[in-house]
Amino acid sequence: MRKSTENSNKETFLKKGLQSNIAKHHKTYLGTNVPEGYFAKSKISILEKIKEEQQVVEVPKKQKVFWLQPKFRYMAAASVVFLLSLTIWLQNVKSNTEESQVNVELLSFNEDVLLDVLLIDDTQMNAFAEATLINEVVIKAELSEQNLDNLILDSMISEDSLLDDYLGNELIENIIL
Amino acid sequence: MSKDAELVKKLQSSMLKDKAFSELLDAYQERLYWHIRKIVVTHENADDVLQNTFIRVYKSINKFEGKSALHTWMYRIAYNESMRFLEKNKKKSYDNIDEISSNHLEVLFEDEYFDGDEIQKKLHKIIEGLKEKQRRVFQMKYFDDLSFRQISDILSVSESTLKSTYYTVVKIIEEKIFL
Numbered sequence: 369m370r371k372s373t374e375n376s377n378k379e380t381f382l383k384k385g386l387q388s389n390i391a392k393h394h395k396t397y398l399g400t401n402v403p404e405g406y407f408a409k410s411k412i413s414i415l416e417k418i419k420e421e422q423q424v425v426e427v428p429k430k431q432k433v434f435w436l437q438p439k440f441r442y443m444a445a446a447s448v449v450f451l452l453s454l455t456i457w458l459q460n461v462k463s464n465t466e467e468s469q470v471n472v473e474l475l476s477f478n479e480d481v482l483l484d485v486l487l488i489d490d491t492q493m494n495a496f497a498e499a500t501l502i503n504e505v506v507i508k509a510e511l512s513e514q515n516l517d518n519l520i521l522d523s524m525i526s527e528d529s530l531l532d533d534y535l536g537n538e539l540i541e542n543i544i545l
Numbered sequence: 546m547s548k549d550a551e552l553v554k555k556l557q558s559s560m561l562k563d564k565a566f567s568e569l570l571d572a573y574q575e576r577l578y579w580h581i582r583k584i585v586v587t588h589e590n591a592d593d594v595l596q597n598t599f600i601r602v603y604k605s606i607n608k609f610e611g612k613s614a615l616h617t618w619m620y621r622i623a624y625n626e627s628m629r630f631l632e633k634n635k636k637k638s639y640d641n642i643d644e645i646s647s648n649h650l651e652v653l654f655e656d657e658y659f660d661g662d663e664i665q666k667k668l669h670k671i672i673e674g675l676k677e678k679q680r681r682v683f684q685m686k687y688f689d690d691l692s693f694r695q696i697s698d699i700l701s702v703s704e705s706t707l708k709s710t711y712y713t714v715v716k717i718i719e720e721k722i723f724l
Contacts, residue, residue: 399661
């Protein structure tokens with residue numbers, strides 16, 4: 369008898385709940401409840417919180433640490449690019465300066481030579497000119513004169529021998545013929 | 546057009562959103578509260594999680610595409626918010642799962658808004674002794690009166706698995722409650 373009552377209790381315990389409303393259900397089977405008028409107050413509270421949230425959305429977001437801000441990141445990237453381009457530019461400027469330094473050195477060397485020339489003594493200049501004249505002009509002139517003489521002599525000798533040969537041949541031919 | 550579909554339409558219109566949201570609260574606030582309460586145990590915790598749930602619903606309603614029913618979508622948000630709350634508190638207070646379980650019961654029985662008798666306490670103890678998934682399925686089906694289809698959408702578990710889980714749990718409870 370007792371067992372059959374227990375069995376019917378078991379069956380009804382779970383079935384009863386399905387027919388009642390949720391709050392009652394929880395109260396009856398779980399012993400949980402809520403403060404009086406909770407749901408009405410909670411509704412107001414949720415609506416207020418949503419209003420607050422909306423206002424928070426409208427206010428600009430809390431700023432991050434300054435180096436994490438996107439603006440700063442762009443600035444940092446721009447600075448790096450600027451520094452790199454500055455380094456490259458400075459290197460180019462340096463090499464150009466070196467080239468121009470070489471040119472300046474060359475120019476100053478030329479100027480030095482010209483100035484040195486102006487400062488040479490007349491006697492030294494005359495001696496240089498004489499030496500140059502003797503080496504370049506007189507010796508060359510003598511050599512060319514000798515060559516000319518040799519040429520004339522050669523031609524005279526060869527002409528004589530040819531003439532002799534010719535005359536000899538002509539005479540023989542004329543006499544014999 | 547169903548009542549929920551109409552409500553969604555209004556919620557997604559900027560002109561009617563606030564009024565529609567008030568209607569949404571009237572329709573679902575209590576159901577979601579009890580769903581949350583069973584997970585987070587105390588009234589105070591349930592109140593916090595309920596607020597967070599509705600704020601999330603308000604913010605995300607424009608992303609709702611109607612792939613599932615509105616109430617299923619809201620239950621899923623409430624479930625996720627509750628689990629997030631527990632996870633956050635677990636990190637703060639407890640070292641292991643047994644500690645959480647026994648602590649849940651202690652906290653519940655000491656809660657100002659719990660006045661259960663011995664048999665109700667026993668039911669809580671039995672439910673707390675179930676596996677996490679079994680507990681959620683039983684609570685959603687039995688106390689929240691959700692269909693297996695709805696629970697399947699919320700927990701992403703097949704209906705057949707849910708049915709077998711639920712009937713196993715019912716059997717366990719029936720056997721243990723009058724021992």
